[in-house]
Amino acid sequence: MISSSFPGLERYLESGVAEVEAALERSVARFEGGFGAGVDPATRSAVRHGVLSGGKRLRPVLCIAAYEACGGTREPGAYDLAAALELIHAFSLMHDDLPCMDDAELRRGRLTTHRVHGEEATILGGAALIPMAALQALEACAGLGCDEARARRVARRLMEASGAGGMVGGQWLDLLGEGRTLTKNELDELHRRKTGALLAASVEIGAIAAGASDDDVEAVIGYGQAIGLAFQIADDVLDATASAETLGKIPSDAELDKSTYVAQYGLADARARAREQVDEALGALDAAGLRSDALEALARYVVERGK
Numbered sequence: 001m002i003s004s005s006f007p008g009l010e011r012y013l014e015s016g017v018a019e020v021e022a023a024l025e026r027s028v029a030r031f032e033g034g035f036g037a038g039v040d041p042a043t044r045s046a047v048r049h050g051v052l053s054g055g056k057r058l059r060p061v062l063c064i065a066a067y068e069a070c071g072g073t074r075e076p077g078a079y080d081l082a083a084a085l086e087l088i089h090a091f092s093l094m095h096d097d098l099p100c101m102d103d104a105e106l107r108r109g110r111l112t113t114h115r116v117h118g119e120e121a122t123i124l125g126g127a128a129l130i131p132m133a134a135l136q137a138l139e140a141c142a143g144l145g146c147d148e149a150r151a152r153r154v155a156r157r158l159m160e161a162s163g164a165g166g167m168v169g170g171q172w173l174d175l176l177g178e179g180r181t182l183t184k185n186e187l188d189e190l191h192r193r194k195t196g197a198l199l200a201a202s203v204e205i206g207a208i209a210a211g212a213s214d215d216d217v218e219a220v221i222g223y224g225q226a227i228g229l230a231f232q233i234a235d236d237v238l239d240a241t242a243s244a245e246t247l248g249k250i251p252s253d254a255e256l257d258k259s260t261y262v263a264q265y266g267l268a269d270a271r272a273r274a275r276e277q278v279d280e281a282l283g284a285l286d287a288a289g290l291r292s293d294a295l296e297a298l299a300r301y302v303v304e305r306g307k
């Protein structure tokens with residue numbers, strides 16, 4: 001049942017995204033005035049373009065929802081922590097769009113960062129976001145009153161989810177898999193790392209920062225892993241069915257000869273599998289008594305979104 005204090009997903013997203021945008025603006029301004037002041041203007045512009053060009057801001061919103069579900073309260077410092085996840089996401093998209101990766105021209109309805117600011121600036125700017133995210137997470141944790149051990153745990157999980165065992169490793173599996181049909185297990189493993197690891201870390205980090213017990217953190221990770229898979233299945237369905245205009249980018253799975261959940265299961269079964277993952281995600285929360293209106297609505301949104 002939706003409680004009276006939950007404003008509905010649309011308004012929840014609207015206010016959450018506005019706070020995330022403000023936190024990201026603070027991050028970029030700090031970069032521009034701090035160690036980013038020592039790099040060339042094109043790299044600074046690439047960072048601004050890559051970080052502040054829209055998007056659903058799903059990872060930070062998930063982080064905040066988990067933080068709240070575990071007893072934290074929404075405050076600017078919590079959004080600074082959540083924005084660290086988006087800095088990593090922004091780096092991944094900047095690099096993923098490069099000619100040596102997916103060679104994409106459009107993202108979120110705009111020219112990609114390297115098409116506007118050049119490849120060198122995009123590589124450098126994207127790389128700068130990684131340490132920026134780790135430092136921002138540590139500082140935000142300190143501001144939220146987390147002790148050193150908890151802050152270190154947050155930063156460690158952020159870096160683990162971004163690295164070879166997570167997103168970068170998933171990208172590597174993705175590149176290796178081009179032009180060949182992956183098995184179901186290979187496809188799950190690829191996406192568990194490439195997309196799932198950062199989505200799961202988003203809620204995990206929110207829970208850790210709020211001081212959740214180990215059991216509660218585990219439950220939240222279960223939720224995050226299930227919605228991570230659901231997100232990717234929905235992404236493949238959208239790539240196969242939605243227009244470039246709706247997506248703000250040119251669907252590319254078929255052109256890049258990628259294995260997808262749609263190719264593996266067919267559209268109807270892929271959709272059904274995504275819905276099953278939502279049930280699994282909510283079940284994980286229920287087992288720990290952590291289901292909140294926001295986490296439930298976000299899980300459903302992950303599979304019902306139009307872009």
Ligand code: GRG
Pocket residue numbers: 054055056057058091092093095096101108167168171194195235307
């Ligand atoms: C070190 C060069 C180099 C590469 C390795 C590029 C990279 C690191 C990893 C890329 C992995 C990647 C792009 C994962 C994200 C996949 C994905 C589904 C992105 C779309 O996410 P949304 O829908 O996007 O949340 P918005 O636009 O809403 O933010």
